[in-house]
Amino acid sequence: PPPAPPAEVALTIATNTAYVGACPVMAAQRQGYFAAQRLRVTLQPHSSGKQALEAVLSRQAELATVADIPVVLAALDGRPVQILATIFRTGRDHGLVARRDRGIHSGADLRGKRIGVTLATSGHFALEVWLNRQRLDTADVTLVNYAPAALLPALAGGAVDAISGWDPFLDSAQQALGAGALRFSDADVYQSIYNMVALAGYLRQQPQTAVRLLRALDQGEQFCRRHPQQAMAFLAGLSPAGRAAVLAAWPAHHFGLELDQSLLLALEDQARWAIKNGLGASRQVPNFLDYVATDALQAVRPAEVTILY
Template structure:
């Protein structure tokens, strides 16, 4: 009888432990749905986001994302700063501008990089055949954007002083029509508007310029206080994007179709033509840090924020989340 009672007691304790552990697993915070409001700029370079959504990787992580679409990363980031959204897909330049304005941001991952997604298109009938011919010419560009930064670096690399050209402010969507007119001789912008501008001319009418002196980078950015509170959601987001990156590498043709299908109709038209102009990679590297610092130096030298101190970009880049789930993708301290 004593041994039977002992056996029953052990069984009861074991059952209690299993039930308790089971209950903990069921009600663990890790199994609860996390939600994020994402401001996205509807461009092919954000392919990893669209892939993770299409393939159900966010759902697998119990991460529910509500999308808010914008025509530029600048506006997407502004919505995060205002508190309307939690996280934004954005190019590096708006991040630098917000940092100068004193906004405390956290960049948790890069989404793409490219040396040929932003470029310059010039009209040959205006006497522009090589870079040196840009002297004395008018270049249309969206001011205070990565395109203007590209122009600055490109001109400098060819020994052309900024005072030797005239920059004309032009909206990205107006590039093709503006270059067709008489107010500029060349334009600089990113895809898809770069492609649209080139497509508006025959090949013998224009000269196109690209340069590896500038690496275009897009990132995922949040306000610092929000990032500190949403660590679990960020980890789930990055885990899903890591899977999307692996899928892209193994199934590039199918991935391309899935991404393009999720883009707005007007972007779907140009997306196939610009797909090979960028590399979708989840990482945090020294190229990002040097690009942010380089753009900040450029802005101060150009007279913007001359009264502001240089932002601490090493603090702005938050490696802890990506380092936890994908340490080999983090090459910045």
């Protein structure tokens, strides 16, 4: 007789439903790939990976989609999180939007200005790297901490001269300010590495659930690559102009499950930055092999696991 189907498992995934990197998760939900793996998934919306990871740490969700910086900060604080797989990479979603009426026409003009940013996020890290490229330091500007959704009101209201963050927040700021907005971005400055993460204890207890999850996400990745027009409908809250901008950038995005050695190198680099800025409890760069779980991806896409042990 055929084997009995696996028991249905209920999961909550904390994710940013407006962010293009979460497309594989939303495709797996909307196209029924999770259901086909006997996973009853609830998507819990958040505006940042920092918030999404906090939902996992506080046991409000089993999994979260996050960029690399929240994982680094969790590791520095000894929090037992692990990356199952990188699900998305891009160099086109981070940057700054500045007000031209504040005399900002080039990167050098940011000296002495107030910049809104969500501290201890990828927007914070990308801002510091970008400032260094302009031969500026954070001491040359004033950083003002805002939640991601509060960045646009702060910029539009004049509380800050520029904001640093990621799309869709930057795109919304550009549209709101129109010709008065100037956007700075550089694909060579920062590559966003977007990951699926969970608590290490959960992955030890639910190894087959992790495999089934990645099988569904693998199908979601393929859908997002092959059907960008349809996938656009999954992104919540985008204006028509915002959708056009995201679609134009689609070919530059990389959808695909992987655990690459470059991930560890990026985490180590960002850990040094975080330690320098006093953002974590530890003063030592962690061994990030302890924060990666390879077994599930080895079962689904073994050729995409290139981490060296």
